[in-house]
Amino acid sequence: MVVQEKARRAARRPARAAPARASILRGTVQVLGELLITAGIILLLFVGWQLWWTNIESDAKQSAVIKEFAQGLGGAVPASPEPDPSAAPVDYGTPAVAAAPGHAGTIGIMYIPRFGPNYTRPIVQGTTGDVLDTLGLGHYANTAMPGAAGNFAVAGHRQTHGAVLDNIHTLVPGDKIYVQTKDGYYIYVFRNNQIVMPSRTDVLEPVPTRPGVTPTESFLTMTSCNPRFGAEERIIAYALLDSWQPASAGPPAEIAAQVAAAVGGN
Amino acid sequence: MYGWIFRHLPGPLWLRILTSLVLIAGALILMVQFLFPWMSGFTAFTDSTIGSASQP
Numbered sequence: 001m002v003v004q005e006k007a008r009r010a011a012r013r014p015a016r017a018a019p020a021r022a023s024i025l026r027g028t029v030q031v032l033g034e035l036l037i038t039a040g041i042i043l044l045l046f047v048g049w050q051l052w053w054t055n056i057e058s059d060a061k062q063s064a065v066i067k068e069f070a071q072g073l074g075g076a077v078p079a080s081p082e083p084d085p086s087a088a089p090v091d092y093g094t095p096a097v098a099a100a101p102g103h104a105g106t107i108g109i110m111y112i113p114r115f116g117p118n119y120t121r122p123i124v125q126g127t128t129g130d131v132l133d134t135l136g137l138g139h140y141a142n143t144a145m146p147g148a149a150g151n152f153a154v155a156g157h158r159q160t161h162g163a164v165l166d167n168i169h170t171l172v173p174g175d176k177i178y179v180q181t182k183d184g185y186y187i188y189v190f191r192n193n194q195i196v197m198p199s200r201t202d203v204l205e206p207v208p209t210r211p212g213v214t215p216t217e218s219f220l221t222m223t224s225c226n227p228r229f230g231a232e233e234r235i236i237a238y239a240l241l242d243s244w245q246p247a248s249a250g251p252p253a254e255i256a257a258q259v260a261a262a263v264g265g266n
Numbered sequence: 267m268y269g270w271i272f273r274h275l276p277g278p279l280w281l282r283i284l285t286s287l288v289l290i291a292g293a294l295i296l297m298v299q300f301l302f303p304w305m306s307g308f309t310a311f312t313d314s315t316i317g318s319a320s321q322p
Contacts, residue, residue, distance in 0.1 A: 030267070031267045034267045034268055035267070042297065042301075045294075045297065045302075046297075046301075046302050046305055049297075049298060049302045050302070050306055050309065053298070054306075127315045132315070138315075140315075140316075155315045155316070160306075196316075198316060198317070199316075199317055200316060200317070201316055201317030203316060204316060204317070223315060223316050234316055236316075
């Protein structure tokens with residue numbers, strides 16, 4: 001029957017009904033196809049946005065935060081880096097511990113020479129999306145501040161939104177991690193890293209992974225996602241406070257140029 | 267669909283090309299401002315925190 005129908009229709013080719021129906025079908029398929037192609041293009045654009053554009057956006061916002069922090073230092077901007085060839089390291093005593101700022105307030109700047117000479121990232125209070133997705137390293141609000149006995153824990157993205165901890169796996173034991181606050185410079189030394197499941201909140205304990213133990217030292221713990229383009233696990237980097245120097249003593253020699261570029265330029 | 271839209275845009279050819287470029291740019295801005303941030307909530311690799319402090 002269908003064949004007959006088709007044959008009859010073919011025979012009456014010039015008639016109006018058949019081409020009209022065919023063109024409706026063709027139009028529907030065409031619109032559907034165009035919508036599918038559009039969806040594909042949107043998904044590709046999304047990947048580009050996520051992996052590339054969010055970094056550019058975050059870098060700009062983080063630079064603005066650093067600039068603002070530098071202005072907050074005001075006249076107390078560290079004096080031009082002194083060569084300081086003296087051998088004996090000065091002991092500045094117990095490190096100053098600042099009060100924690102409110103949500104999204106700037107705590108300071110982190111410098112990690114292992115991540116390159118331009119690694120200058122702000123540390124901001126809070127670990128919610130609004131902080132981590134734009135402002136850089138987020139400080140877990142319930143953990144200690146830099147210099148205090150306990151655990152100064154920060155989180156950062158491994159990919160997208162600035163990718164602040166992209167190279168966390170390249171840290172080598174002994175690497176220096178510098179934290180600059182308005183009080184001075186905290187020099188941490190990287191000790192080890194660990195890959196854990198996302199539920200392991202004990203890495204944020206005052207003494208990491210040892211709940212209930214009273215801390216006598218200052219730890220720095222950084223958390224990021226692992227593997228690099230996934231989030232099945234977390235990579236944790238532990239560091240210990242090695243020394244401290246007040247802002248008046250100027251920046252440590254290794255990062256002097258970087259500090260000058262980041263906050264001394266104003 | 268896009269052909270139909272293009273044919274129904276007013277004005278001469280150069281104006282229609284210009285209008286379509288503006289429309290495409292507008293769609294891109296809407297996507298970057300609203301669609302993509304919303305979509306990124308469904309991808310996993312932005313999650314970098316531990317435990318209950320985790321972002322959505």
